[in-house]
Amino acid sequence: MDYPKIRSIDAFPCESSGQKVIALRDPSRLDDKVLLVSYPVFFVISLFDGTRSLLDIKTEYMRKFGEILYDERLEEIIQYLDDYYLFENERFESYRRKLEEEFTTAHLRKAMFAGAGYDADPQKLMDQIDGFFTAPRGPGKPGTSQTGEPLKGLIAPHIDFQRGGTCYAWPYKTLLELSPPDLFIILGTVHVPTNNPFVLTRKDFETPLGTVTSEKALIGSLEKKLPFDPFQDEIVHKTEHTIEFQLLFLNYCFRDKVPFKVLPVLCSSFHNVISEGVTPLEQPHFNAFIGALRETLEASSYKTCFIASADLAHCGVRFGDASPPSHDFLRNLEREDRAMLSAVEEMDGEAFYRSVQREKDRRNICGLPPIYALLSLLDADKGTLLDYQQSVEAGGGSVVTFASMVFS
Numbered sequence: 001m002d003y004p005k006i007r008s009i010d011a012f013p014c015e016s017s018g019q020k021v022i023a024l025r026d027p028s029r030l031d032d033k034v035l036l037v038s039y040p041v042f043f044v045i046s047l048f049d050g051t052r053s054l055l056d057i058k059t060e061y062m063r064k065f066g067e068i069l070y071d072e073r074l075e076e077i078i079q080y081l082d083d084y085y086l087f088e089n090e091r092f093e094s095y096r097r098k099l100e101e102e103f104t105t106a107h108l109r110k111a112m113f114a115g116a117g118y119d120a121d122p123q124k125l126m127d128q129i130d131g132f133f134t135a136p137r138g139p140g141k142p143g144t145s146q147t148g149e150p151l152k153g154l155i156a157p158h159i160d161f162q163r164g165g166t167c168y169a170w171p172y173k174t175l176l177e178l179s180p181p182d183l184f185i186i187l188g189t190v191h192v193p194t195n196n197p198f199v200l201t202r203k204d205f206e207t208p209l210g211t212v213t214s215e216k217a218l219i220g221s222l223e224k225k226l227p228f229d230p231f232q233d234e235i236v237h238k239t240e241h242t243i244e245f246q247l248l249f250l251n252y253c254f255r256d257k258v259p260f261k262v263l264p265v266l267c268s269s270f271h272n273v274i275s276e277g278v279t280p281l282e283q284p285h286f287n288a289f290i291g292a293l294r295e296t297l298e299a300s301s302y303k304t305c306f307i308a309s310a311d312l313a314h315c316g317v318r319f320g321d322a323s324p325p326s327h328d329f330l331r332n333l334e335r336e337d338r339a340m341l342s343a344v345e346e347m348d349g350e351a352f353y354r355s356v357q358r359e360k361d362r363r364n365i366c367g368l369p370p371i372y373a374l375l376s377l378l379d380a381d382k383g384t385l386l387d388y389q390q391s392v393e394a395g396g397g398s399v400v401t402f403a404s405m406v407f408s
Helices: 039-046 054-065 071-083 090-105 122-134 161-176 216-224 244-254 271-276 284-298 327-345 349-358 368-377
Strands: 010-016 019-025 034-037 153-156 183-189 198-200 261-267 304-309 314-316 383-392 398-407
Touching (some): 019 039, 039 071, 054 071, 153 368, 161 244, 161 398, 183 244, 183 368, 198 216, 261 368, 284 368, 304 368, 327 349, 327 383, 349 368
Parallel strands (some): 153 304, 183 261, 183 304
Antiparallel strands (some): 010 019, 019 034, 198 261, 314 398, 383 398
């Protein structure tokens, strides 16, 4: 690699053994390891843009630090990153093609985060989720009446359970206390770029609490109505957690009780739409998908419930801000988040979208696409905000906000 080019990766500051370091992570999670590097090494990595030669990189290092970056050290850094497939090169492309082929031919989407994001043991996982309902911030144990019309939709976070478990519990308690739907359309957030605004998969989903079946006939019918290939980027389902986490709660709610199926959809970023100053419904492929999915569901006999798997703001140094969030910042952030969610309660998708567009997505609302899609699809009278939380990371450098809502 005479002109090494690093792939698009996540980089954020953190501490390890009392030392300030930079964490590197593949956002596509084709390799799920987090690499820790020193600030000088990160400076070197920042120069791997495909335009600088190895000599250029050594020259800039000397200019920055006043010392020589020896060939052996530079080669060691390059080899370290290449071992984890972080360069745009043939080694990575071959690895990616191999993973795509394996995933395409598999009938089952494996549980990626069992044992990491949540307990892999079924009973321990049931106990873990039980605890989210009964914790001080939880909604309490669900009642057993199961009367009334099924929920038409809900919003739950997709943050890890350790930080957001109780917030998940609020809408699922309501879901359990009403008549159960038999089809869930899960609108997940995809955290990597895709070619199209929506990505489907026909695969069933493995979880420690049992396999969840995808509604393949409806997915096939939907595919035929679309002007684009919704499986073009299907590989992103392999490592994206935002659908997997909702399935755990659905299995908790209905395991061995009520049969249900899912229609899993990953929703791509609105960054380009926001920068162009238009709305997503003005994008032909987005609009075509919403219409095709609505038509497909209307022709079915399922009692459906939409689930938007969505976090809200991501602010602070980890997300590119110059400074950590202060107490006043967090208070203002909550005010802004709640104002934005009031439009969601009113079922006003355009007002919700415009509130984010006006500020150029300054708060990094990663759940914008699935929430907007939910509002574009849902035939409901109103939404109700059940819970709102802010998770400030240890050390206070950054914050993630999230909420739960139900629609009837």
